[in-house]
Amino acid sequence: MxxxxxxxxxxxxxxxxxxxxxxxxxxxxxxxxxxxxxxxxxxxxxxxxxxxxxxxxxxxxxxxxxxxxxxxxxxxxxxxxxxxxxxxxxxxxxxxxxxxxxxxxxxxxxxxxxxxxxxxxxxxxxxxxxxxPLVLVAGSGTPWRSLPELIDAAKARPGRIRYATFGNASGSHLTGELFALAAGIRLQDIEYRGSSQALVAVIGGEVDLGIDTVASVAPYVRSGRLRALGIVGAARSGLLPGVRTLAEQGLPDASFDxxxxxxxxxxxxxxxxxxxxxxxxxxxxxxxxxxxxxxxxxxxxxxxxxxxxxxxxxxxxxxxxxxxxxxxxxxx
The missing domain is CATH 3.40.190.150 (Bordetella uptake gene, domain 1)
Structure with a gap:
């Protein structure tokens, strides 16, 4: 509007x-x-x-x-x-x-x-x-190639899988917890000083997961340094058209605008x-x-x-x- x-x-x-x-x-x-x-x-x-x-x-x-x-x-x-x-x-x-x-x-x-x-x-x-749109991504060194694989692993290891945030109580932290609640899992948030540091941590294997904008992660997804597991939003992105939304994958409540x-x-x-x-x-x-x-x-x-x-x-x-x-x- x-x-x-x-x-x-x-x-x-x-x-x-x-x-x-x-x-x-x-x-x-x-x-x-x-x-x-x-x-x-x-x-x-x-x-x-x-x-x-x-x-x-x-x-x-x-x-x-x-x-x-x-x-x-x-x-x-x-x-x-x-x-x-x-x-x-x-x-x-x-x-x-x-x-x-x-x-x-x-x-x-x-x-x-x-x-x-x-x-x-x-x-x-x-x-x-x-x-x-935001994107849930995993580092290339992790074993999960799909959202169901990640969720199964998180259920088997509650609180052991780590994701990067831009700080305690930041939007990325809130989005990660929104996803965890919708999926019925527990994740461990790790705080970084901004988006760039958080992405470097995921790419370098310091943490397992990250949540960032499609603009930030798309180049790394295309190069294979990150894996996109789902769009955290209402619609798919033209930059990553093959990546389904979390809603399409059975998590309609995991949405962050x-x-x-x-x-x-x-x-x-x-x-x-x-x-x-x-x-x-x-x-x-x-x-x-x-x-x-x-x-x-x-x-x-x-x-x-x-x-x-x-x-x-x-x-x-x-x-x-x-x-x-x-x-x-x-x-x-």
Whole structure:
């Protein structure tokens, strides 16, 4: 469903007689020429992962739309809390933005009640711009060549088969436990600092399994360094068309919706948000960018602010309930 974020009209900005309206007008005047300098796009993952791939592709086209460089700033760690909190605390002037996925917007608020921010209070969600399926993969040195073989082995050795996560209570951790619950097995999660490190660990045999985006794992699956056992999502991927979804393999409850969205710090002026939203809409509509994203197994989309918040509000209670069932406790 395509949506855009409505901006504040010029008439509304100019007509208010109250002090609040005057303050908005002054902010609009001050920001009228935005952007005047490079924009920092914070990515709460290390270089090379799925989020980083999406950010660099979109950032290049966005910089052309805005007429200013979009500088990628990778800030991995603490299950994306480090990078996300940088943006939440940044000056609300439109020059520091966040591009992250559901780990930042839904999983952390669901699982980290004491420390986590609330997206509706501590961020300004702008738009969801891409969706991508996750893939359950095994290292080439493991004996399992199919999902049933893995499940049988896990039932025979409860808690002995290890899978890599991007951190305790991260999206990959939650997805792994979702799969385990649906399959009736127990797995051992091993924490790494981001997608790249986790994939290296699976490829190198430090752990048995990994869960990552199709964009990240497809080259290694094609080269034989990883085996794809199932798509963790509603549909197959064009990059790995022969890999069935977990639902097709008898696990309809093992589904995790992976997406990427832009957000700004709270209290970012409405005129800046409107200009930024227009630029993002034009960026995602670019045929060249869409082709580039789809070549990586990433589906471009445009979901505006209201539907973005509705997605977050739907996911948070689901993930909180799942964490309770799986016994996941986030370290504060």
């Amino acid at each position: 395509k949506q855009t974020v409505p901006g504040i009209s010029r008439r509304l900005l100019l007509c208010g007689a109250s002090g609040a309206a005057l303050a908005v007008h002054r902010a609009a005047t001050a920001q009228g020429a935005w952007p005047q300098r490079p924009i920092r796009l914070v990515i709460p993952f290390a270089v090379g992962g799925g989020t980083d791939i999406v950010a660099r592709m979109i950032g290049q086209t966005l910089s052309q739309q805005l007429g200013q460089p979009v500088v990628i700033d990778n800030r991995p760690g603490a299950s994306t809390l480090i990078g996300t909190e940088i943006v939440a605390r940044a000056r609300p002037d439109g020059y520091t933005l966040l591009l992250a996925g559901s780990t930042s917007y839904s999983v952390n608020p669901a699982l980290r009640a004491e420390r986590a921010y609330r997206p509706s209070r501590d961020l300004t969600p702008i738009a969801i711009v891409a969706r991508v 992976a997406w990427y969205g832009f957000a700004a710090p709270p209290r970012t002026p409405a005129p800046v948000l409107a200009a930024l939203t227009r630029a993002i809409v034009e960026t995602v509509a670019s045929p060249a960018l869409q082709a580039q994203l789809r070549a990586q197994g990433i589906e471009p989309t445009m979901v505006g602010a209201a539907a973005f918040m509705a997605q977050i509000e739907k996911e948070i209670p689901r993930y909180r309930a799942l964490a309770h069932r799986a016994g996941i406790v986030a370290a504060e």
